[in-house]
Amino acid sequence: MTAPLSPAIVSAGFGGAPPGARAGAPRRGLWLRGAAHGAVLAPWSGEILYTGPFRRLRNVIILEPEKGYQIVLGGLAITSRAAGDEVRAGDVIGRLDGPSAQTEEFLIEMTARAGDAAEIDAGPDAADQMLYMEVRENGTPTDPAPWLRSNEKVSGL
Numbered sequence: 001m002t003a004p005l006s007p008a009i010v011s012a013g014f015g016g017a018p019p020g021a022r023a024g025a026p027r028r029g030l031w032l033r034g035a036a037h038g039a040v041l042a043p044w045s046g047e048i049l050y051t052g053p054f055r056r057l058r059n060v061i062i063l064e065p066e067k068g069y070q071i072v073l074g075g076l077a078i079t080s081r082a083a084g085d086e087v088r089a090g091d092v093i094g095r096l097d098g099p100s101a102q103t104e105e106f107l108i109e110m111t112a113r114a115g116d117a118a119e120i121d122a123g124p125d126a127a128d129q130m131l132y133m134e135v136r137e138n139g140t141p142t143d144p145a146p147w148l149r150s151n152e153k154v155s156g157l
Contacts, residue, residue, distance in 0.1 A: 001044055001089075004041050004042075004131060005035075006039075028141035029134030030148075032131045033129070035096070036096065036097070036099060036129055040092070041090050041093065042063060045088045048082065048086075049064050051079040059076040059077065059078070061073045063087070069135065069136065071134070071136075072132070072136070074132035074133075075130050077094075077129075078094055078095045079093065081093045096129035098129055
């Protein structure tokens with residue numbers, strides 16, 4: 001299975017909640033941390049069944065690689081495919097959110113003003129974004145970790 005982010009860091013494993021999660025955050029998949037505005041890739045070849053908003057996951061893409069399996073990717077800022085599209089593993093299907101250009105310019109300016117004497121710290125991974133990944137087999141959530149373990153671009157499993 002292709003990692004949906006490159007690189008991807010598992011922030012919360014199957015059944016876990018991501019750091020700072022609100023009540024009701026899905027816990028039937030993995031939470032992956034990726035770069036702000038990072039490309040979201042199709043983890044498997046197949047047909048897009050749905051793209052659009054879904055509950056607290058913002059935008060989601062549901063991919064059906066084969067009959068009986070669905071992959072749900074949630075937390076996307078932008079989806080670049082439509083329902084009915086066929087995709088190949090590794091195709092860009094959307095993007096994560098991230099700070100606006102104005103926020104990035106502000107941080108660069110503040111860092112420049114601080115010079116070598118100080119550093120602006122917005123947290124260790126302040127610009128990173130979260131992607132939710134759920135694999136369903138015959139409608140039942142199943143841990144995606146076994147499929148991702150062989151992928152060198154995924155850490156934290």
